[in-house]
Amino acid sequence: MTRYQLFINNEWLDPNSGRWFPSEDPFSGEAWAEIPRGDAVDADRAVAAAANAFNGPWSRMSASERGMLLYKLGSLIERDAQKLAEIESRDNGKLIGDVLGQVRYMAKYFYYYGGLADKIQGHVVPMDKPKVFNYIRYEPMGVVVSITAWNSSLSLTTWKMAPALCAGNTIICKPSEYTSASLFELAKLTVEAGFPPGVFNVVTGFGAEVAEPLVRHPNVQRIAFTGGDEAGRKIYMMAAEGFKRVSLELGGKSPNIVFDDADMDQAVHGALSGVFSATGQTCVAGSRLLLQESIHDEFLQRIVDITKGAKIGDPADPKSQIGPITTKPQFDKVMRYIDIARQDGARCVAGGHALSGPGYGAGQFVEPTIFAGVTNDMRIAQEEVFGPVLSVLKFRDEEDAVRIANDIRFGLAAAVWTQSLHRAMFMTERLRAGTVWVNNYRSSSYTSPFGGFKDSGVGREGGIEAVREYMEPKSVWISTDLKMANPFGAK
Secondary structure, three states: EOOOOOEEEEEOOOOOOEEEEEEEEOOOEEEEEEEEEEOHHHHHHHHHHHHHHOHHHHHHHOOHHHHHHHHHHHHHHHOHHHHHHHHHHHHHHOHHHHHHHHHHHHHHHHHHHHHHHHHHHEEOOOOOOOOOEEEEEEEEOOOOEEEEEOOOOHHHHHHHHHHHOOOEEEEEOOOOOOHHHHHHHHHHHHHHHHHOOOOOOOOOOOHHHHHHHHOOOOOOOOOEEOOHHHHHHHHHHHHHHHOOEEEEEEEHHHHEEOOOOHHHHHHHHHHHHHHHHHOOOOOOOOOOOEHHHHHHHHHHHHHHHHHOOOOOOOOOOOOOOOOOOOOOHHHHHHHHHHHHOOOOOOOOEEEEOEEEEOOOOOOOOOOOOOEEEEOOOOHHOOOOOEEEEEEEEEEHHHHHHHHHHHHHOOOOEEEEEEHHHHHHHHHHHHOOOOEEEEEEOOOOOOOOEEEOOEEEEEEOHHHHHHOOOOOOEEEEEEEEEOOOOOOOOOO
16 A cells, blocks of 8 residues: 655645545555545645745746756656556556556657747737837746646646646646546656756645635635536636636537548547547547438447447456546446436447446446437437447538537537538538547647637647746836826926
8 A cells, every 4th residue: 555645845745634545446446545635734835835936946947947847857757657657547547558648648748848938938019109118028927726637637737737837837736536646656756857846746635625725825826627517617716716817628528520421430430439538538528429310320330339349347458448437426427327318218229337247346347338319408418428428419411510519518629520621611610619620539739729618618728828828928118218297297
């Protein structure tokens, strides 16, 4: 049993409460680590450390020096990718191959933002007033709090941490109580890389006990959150009390739209990987498959046949294609939605059951499930399940596909499968989503912004836009020969 401590000011500290809680392996169901149960006192300690670093050694470093540290961290992550992936996979139950790929790729985020750190430039404004010089400079906000969900702790933290530090801020990370261990391992690498004390901090625990004090803390300037829309709404409201800057990456119910002129083999692969990768536990899961009427039956049969052959099992086994649901509450939620779909009249054509017995550990497995005969007013088509459950809907033409795709409160992602350039352009313009893929699914890059429309969130992560999210523009006015008039007349 591994017992972790809080990481504050480059020191390992016991929680103020003197309490720890277990982290359970989703496959075996057994506790394998003890996570410190932080509270408001620990939140205060972390904020004080981050504020001191921001006002001290971190702000005195040049942007180039900060960038070199980020680059060094990236190289250490690449070196230790296997270890980091094994710990995260054990914590969240995702397939080891998938997690290893994610960890290796997250190193590139630090390379990218490390290189970008000394290239954030202000600009001179062409002024309409004589004898005055005006320019814009971009300054870091201060102390940033990152709060992340349990499905991809390392990657979700990286999306916030790398641009926030690139911009010159300091950061406190509060991971999900279900998947905290990998961030402590990341913290060890920040020390090895040479980050000054207080620049990066990890405080773990439960929402009301430590996340809320962090969000409400008067010395925190910026909140970056990834998780469910209900929690996101609460954080948004708490942050508003202090007029804090906020970014929220929330849920989705993304439409994956296949037209009759698509490359069917590619579209089949895209439909399956879009929803069943990561056991469906990803915010961009293509959980609504929209099929044009003329290809509906054939396409549905193909994905059903392939789905029934999926290898389900231990995420540490490289041959496994579907792993367990990460948490017991989430497992129960997925099973409830399968029941709801049946009650609402959807037809289960694949899966639909929990799996237990030899090879399935503690039994936190759900068969990859496909529902046909779904209409867009059903709950299974409107609400995020966050599991391996696919809803299949029919559409007539482009207008009908747009209507169905947009008739939802989410707007995170969408995909279009077609060989028509006209159709592709029409659909990408009309779909209300922060990311639209054409003839591919789940592509992402540190160079491109990611975020959602509507209830899927606020702000963007990735690319140069992400750095701007963590900076404040300041307008500077300098007189070159401006005569100030006496408002009370000449003396």
